[in-house]
Amino acid sequence: MLLVAMKLQQLRYIVEVARHDLNVSLTAESLYTSQPGISKQIRLLEDELDIEIFERSGKHFVQITDVGKEVISQAEQILLQVENIRRLAREHLAPEHGKLDIAMSHLHARYLLPQLVGHFKEQYPQVVIHLHQHSPRQMLQRLLSGRADFALSSWPISDHPELIGIPFCRWKRVLIAPEQHPLTQRNELTLGDIALYPLVAYVSSCGRLSGIENFFREQGVEPTIGSSVCDLELVVRYVEQGAGVGIIPGTLLADRPLASGLKVLSLGFDFPDEVGVIMFRRHxxxxxxxLDFISLCNPSLSKAQLQQQLQRPQQEWTQEVLANLPCLG
Incomplete structure (x- = not known):
């Protein structure tokens, strides 16, 4: 048993080093172990296989070898199946007990998770829930490493082939601006109108622009980015301070009074909604x-429907699910 456990540990190390861009220090930190220990176990695995998985420059990994890429791909599948066996056993022994690890954005943590978690705990009081607020990149890392069961974020978070994303909520976006701003004097807004003025843009903490700016550019309009912030609520604060106009999900204003001197404008044209998605690892x-948690997120999908849909290519059913989502405001 010691040999099997050691080999699984070695496989986990090479997979995690690859996911952390060959940074052994960050890998050790994420796995709560030592950097020398990881390096030693990887070398032992390479010696046993008589190959090099990583190219080195001194003590540092600089590149994954061609055969190393294949080994890491196989190791990922082995680790996934081992975890599946463990889950299957726990489901048989104690179906009402377990844990649920959820990575999420600030928006979902504040406006959706409290109600969802409350309903879920009524049904499964013995399941321990761990909630972690992360950037999109961190959420992906947690999902792919198996440290998170689900990630709740805005669509699309990733088109990674190992992940499945199910839309589960939609929010209308609105524009907020100072009362005396020229945009407040218009009867109808166009993208061209908005692009004339500085926009307080939301940029995720991994540096990615939100879908709002991308939508402008897809329509052939270049937005004027006056400033960028990494928190949607900061968009409201900066607009309050006169830094520009902002486009946000309307739900952000549901439980807070809008500062005097600001006005909310509807976006009458086909501006895309903010779409929430629940993501998890394929296979x-x-x-x-x-499965019950997914059904709580999207009540239009029963467990039976969900399992049936997952047998189909995702692009075939994602738009069907999205079309049936109610808009939350």
């Missing part, structure tokens, strides 16, 4: 309480 065994 991962989902316990019954996990």
């Amino acid at each position: 991962r065994f989902l316990r019954q309480y996990m």
